[in-house]
Amino acid sequence: MNLSRRDQYLLIFLVVILIGFGFFRLVYLPMNKEIKTITTNNQQLQLEKERLQAQVKQHPKKTEETEDKFAHLNKRLPTEDEMIPLLTMLDETTGKYGLPFASLDYKGAEKPDETGAQILVFTIGTKGKIAELFNFLDELEKAERLISVEDVSFNAVKAEAQETAEAVEPGPPAYYIAPPGIPEAKLQRIKFEVVEEAAEPPTQSERPVADSFMPGNFEMKMTIKAYYAATDESAPAPEANNESKPANDSGGEV
Known part of the structure; x- marks a missing residue:
């Protein structure tokens, strides 16, 4: 079959069109779609990168806030008993309101409660004005520990008994008037003695009940429990069973 030159050109042109259409449909369109997908993903990654960079810039501030919160929590619930700082806090608080330490009894450590926190128990006593005592209790309630x-x-x-007698106020001055009809020589042989008796203070039993107590002063006693979160290493080990079991079903006799 002989084709004219014109038909050959048309056939070549048709083949080129078919090849171009196939390339456009089978190669270009999928690649273009993939390129658009990659471009979209790159844009999303760029936005995510910018967001993460913004978070990184704010990270040091959050770290400082976290450290401050952790430090406050460590002071609030320490990992050790820290008995000396606790006693120092109690001493400073009583000194702040001018209250003396009448008694301080350390009861030891109680068994951990349901939360696992260790407990230190103190019994303290102090005395003073009722307002100062209530201020002291309020200060303990606001304590950082x-x-x-x-x-x-x-x-x-109770009021203390006064050891010294009250001073007796001096009475009015006494004047001596010679009695009439008695010679001077006879009066000189007469001696006058004035005995002043000091008033004795009333005994404790003779005082009224209200007078035997100091008004507005009270003695306060309380039990203070301080908590701390002990680690597993510092937690008390279980008591070992000291009961020895005889071996080989022996009676344990030596």
Whole structure:
């Protein structure tokens, strides 16, 4: 079959069109779609990168806030008993309100509670004005260390007996008038003695009940429990069973 030159050109042109259409449909369109997908993903990654960079810039500030919160939590619930700082806090608080330490009894450590926190138990006593005592309790409630105040009791303070007698006020001056009709020589042989008796202070039993107590002064006793979160290493080990079991079903006799 002989084709004219014109038909050959048309056939070549048709083949080129078919090849171009196939390339456009099978190669260009999928590649263009993939390029658009990659471009979209790159844009999303760029936005995510910018967001992460913004978070990184804010990260140091959040780290400082986290450290401050952790430091406050460590002071609130320390990992060790820190008994000396606790006693220092109690001493400074009583000194702030001018209250003396009447008694301080350390009861030891209680068994961990349901939360696993260790507990230190103190019994302290002090005395002073009722307003100062309530201020002291309020200060303990606001303490940075996690503590609880229990078994608070108040007792009236007895007044101390006065050892010295009250001074007797001097009476009016005494004047001597010679009696009439008695010679001077006879009066000189007469001696006059004035005995002043000091008034004795009333005994404790003779005082009224209200006078035997100091008004407005009370003695306060309380139990303070201080908590701390002990680690597993510092937690008390379980008591070993000291009961020895005889071997080979022996009676344990030596």
